Amino acid sequence: MILSCGSAPIIPKFCANIQSFKDLFLCKNHSTASLIQKYIAENKDTGKKVAVIGGGYIGIELAESLLHHKFKVIVVEMEDRIMKRYFDKDFTDVAQQKLVEHGAELVL
Numbered sequence: 001m002i003l004s005c006g007s008a009p010i011i012p013k014f015c016a017n018i019q020s021f022k023d024l025f026l027c028k029n030h031s032t033a034s035l036i037q038k039y040i041a042e043n044k045d046t047g048k049k050v051a052v053i054g055g056g057y058i059g060i061e062l063a064e065s066l067l068h069h070k071f072k073v074i075v076v077e078m079e080d081r082i083m084k085r086y087f088d089k090d091f092t093d094v095a096q097q098k099l100v101e102h103g104a105e106l107v108l
Contacts, residue, residue: 027058036062044069051075055082055108060095067102074105081108 025036050066052059055077066073075082081092082099096106 027062040069047072063099063104067104074107076107
């Protein structure tokens with residue numbers, strides 16, 4: 001199954017030169033996901049700290065993968081809980097607890 005919503009990452013105005021950062025990735029399609037996979041493969045088990053901006057489906061999936069590869073992960077979400085637009089609070093509470101148990105830091 002393929003779900004293609006046609007959306008684009010939200011880029012804050014203060015990040016106008018976002019493409020100039022070497023270790024900064026926008027993830028919204030296969031090609032950008034491939035760049036992130038390459039970065040993970042080249043840096044796994046290094047204990048590097050990574051910030052995932054956005055606690056929706058894609059951000060949480062990335063956080064899970066990064067935790068699995070021994071990165072220190074901080075998830076930053078502008079809402080008061082992750083995946084708020086998709087799931088009830090009971091479910092997101094459990095998901096947040098599991099992320100924290102696996103070493104993620106949440107900034108909500």
